[in-house]
Amino acid sequence: MEKLQMGRFKGYSLAHFRKDLLSGLIVGIVAIPLAMSFAIASGVKPEYGIYTTFIAGITISLFGGSKYQIGGPTGAFVPILLGIVLAYGYEDLLLAGLMAGLLLCLMGFFKLGSLIQFIPRPVTIGFTAGIAVIIFTGQIANFLGLTEIEKHENFIANMRELVMHLATINLYNVVIALICLTVILIMPRILPKIPGSLVGIIISTIVAIVFFAGQVPTIGTAYGAIPNTLPQFQLPDITWERIERLIGPAFVIAMLGGIESLLSAVVADGMTKTRHNSNKELVGQGLANIVTPLFGGIPATGAIARTATNIKSGATSPISGVVHGIFVLLVLLLFAPYASHIPLASMAPILMVVAWNMSERHHFMHILKLKSADSLVLIVTFLLTVFTSLTIAVEVGLVLALILFTKQMIDIPTIFKVLPDHSRKNEKMQPYVVNTMHDCPQISIYTMEGPLFFGAAQMFEQTILSTAEPKPNILILRMSKVPFMDTTGEAYFDNIVQEFKGTILVTGLSPRLQSAMKKSGLYDKIGKQYFFEHTGQAIDVALRYLDNTKCIGCQHFAFRECAQLTKGVVQWELPD
Incomplete structure (x- = not known):
């Protein structure tokens, strides 16, 4: 393994390091607001998203199978993690993440990385679009500033909560959210190299402090101050009873993490004309998810958007991912107290834009217009993701795809x-x-x-x-x-x-x-x-x-x- 790792840095020079340093800093800036947003949306404190970003990010870059992969908390995990937190609690989420890491390592050791090609595209697009709907609708309450909202695992129950509490809308909150959303949307046109989410947070936070002090809920009022200290190592309480209870959630985390990380690696291959090692990537993801929960971090995987940003910024090796992790750590240690002033309304547009971008809407509509067996698989997977759970959606989607494929094979005169x-x-x-x-x-x-x-x-x-x-x-x-x-x-x-x-x-x-x-x-x-x-x-x-x-x-x-x-x-x- 050491020989393989050194091969990734063959011919590495100071010029390469300069490129990796710049790309790592850019991705780190992009990752910070996303880390806090994903953590909050997952039902945990924002600092846990920061911990995940630098610990998992560095581990995945060092031990993964893709030179350009950027790891951390992602939007696809949000509904899964929120469901686990609501059903079991934060402590059990950490153990489930650790167990998922072990499963990912086993998947890599048994060379199951190539199985990603056997997951039909309508299934992956269906559950990705379903997750996007859940994330987007999950941020409506923060966007509108609704109060006394109780989170549920069930989509319909969450929609009912929104309708029941529409009267509690906070217009100050809406103004802040709209300011942040406007900045996020116009920044790529004005200054495409500067992360719009970070600028949106800064501007909307300043507006909230100057004009609406005490009128909008912030990270500090909702979760307390973000500590500017290193996370503490803590071994979770592992019992057989907890393992039995959490094996299902751990399997879901492992499967989704494996799928998303390998999809991200495939995207990176297409952008760089390289080829990743899928089994090694699973092992790297597994190690990251074993280590991260020991320091309070939530499950992580390869992030497609951040990986693409890394490549576009000129990354040449995994060093850029390591730089990204170190930068996030330094920001935590130096500027964490200031993050407490960020309005929750500023975080909502970030996740809404993420949901919109990950919705695969163009591919979704294309498959839908085909009116074929793939269209049926897509719709069923999408609806089950939204109205039941990702586990049921993927299982039913795969089984349905297999049945329809088998029927097509039978119908072909051979x-x-x-x-x-x-x-x-x-x-x-x-x-x-x-x-x-x-x-x-x-x-x-x-x-x-x-x-x-x-x-x-x-x-x-x-x-x-x-x-x-x-x-x-x-x-x-x-x-x-x-x-x-x-x-x-x-x-x-x-x-x-x-x-x-x-x-x-x-x-x-x-x-x-x-x-x-x-x-x-x-x-x-x-x-x-x-x-x-x-x-x-x-x-x-x-x-x-x-x-x-x-x-x-x-x-x-x-x-x-x-x-x-x-x-x-x-x-x-x-x-x-």
């Missing part, structure tokens, strides 16, 4: 009865050649395409056994386009071997499929001499198994040899 097309020079096997007047009564040839799995196996058997009328003497199965066969496919193949009263010849079998058939015993049951590399070889052998008396007078002329066979002038010698 078995064709074929004969050689004599009008072509290469006499390629084609299904359109077969008809009632042109079909050999003694030899049936079938081309199979696609996996012979549980969804298609029964159709495979029925097609072979039911359409082979009148019953032929020889069955040739062309299997060069069959990538694999599961145990269900194997069982139905075995049924064909037992039910077919004649000789079965198999062509084009891949080494992988041949090995599987040898292990199952099908290879020996059919017979080694009946496996061929090319269909032409199988046809040559099949012609020797014909009942020549049935060929006399036959007018089908399925093969070139039929012209002689129908006259009864050809006699074949059977192969050994």
Whole structure:
């Protein structure tokens, strides 16, 4: 591992460090308001978001599998963490985060990082859009300055709370929120290199202090002063009962953290034309989530927006992520007391903009307009994320996607009865050649395409056994386009071997499929001499198994040899 780590800094120079220093400072400035906002939205104190940013950020950069990944608290975690805090409390959230870190490490050690490619895009877009809705609506109360709002895990219950307390709206709060939102929206057009969220917080805070002192709730009035000291190490109370209670939440944190971090790493690869190590990235994320809770930090993962900012700012190595973490730590130690004056109304627009940007609205609408199976998966995942939980949404979304995919695979015609097309020079096997007047009564040839799995196996058997009328003497199965066969496919193949009263010849079998058939015993049951590399070889052998008396007078002329066979002038010698 040490060799691999050093490889990431090969050829590193002072010029590279200058670029990493600048990009790290820029990302650190972007990360500070987000860290506090995500922590508050997750139901914990803002300083815990700061702790997470510098501890997890440094750890992920040093031990992760992407050179450019920036880790920390993210918006995707907000509804998950808030739900855990409401159901179990902050102390249990720390233990759940630590357990999630262990799970992520195990996922990396067992090389499960590549499994990210098997999560359908409609599922990831669906739950991301659902999370964005939850985050956005969750900030309405702070934006409007509503009081006596009780937070719930259920979306409908939270919306009911907003409606019931609309009369408590604070107009001063709305003014501050609108000022911050306006600055955030116009800054990218005026000064694109300066983080709009930070400028928005500063300007709106100054306005609140000068004109609305004591009229709007602040971080200090809601959570107390932010300490400008290092977090204290504290080992959580680990009991078997707590582990059993929190294994579900820990699994959800690990899965979401793994998905988001690997998606972020893929985005970084696309921007830099590099390639990350997905399993190493999971281990790095795991280590970060093991260490961070020991110092009071909340779960962290790779942050797509901050990683993109890091790359655009000129980062060349993981050093930029380390610089970003150190900068956030220094800001905590030097300026933490001033953060207590930040109005909660200033934090709300930041999260609302984050939610809007992460909503994947363009991709969402594109998939929706397709009106396909993917559209159904998208809608179901989105609605379940909003109205139930992310766990249920992802589980149901994946199962639904699998069912619809299986149905599509079954519906695709993958078995064709074929004969050689004599009008072509290469006499390629084609299904359109077969008809009632042109079909050999003694030899049936079938081309199979696609996996012979549980969804298609029964159709495979029925097609072979039911359409082979009148019953032929020889069955040739062309299997060069069959990538694999599961145990269900194997069982139905075995049924064909037992039910077919004649000789079965198999062509084009891949080494992988041949090995599987040898292990199952099908290879020996059919017979080694009946496996061929090319269909032409199988046809040559099949012609020797014909009942020549049935060929006399036959007018089908399925093969070139039929012209002689129908006259009864050809006699074949059977192969050994």
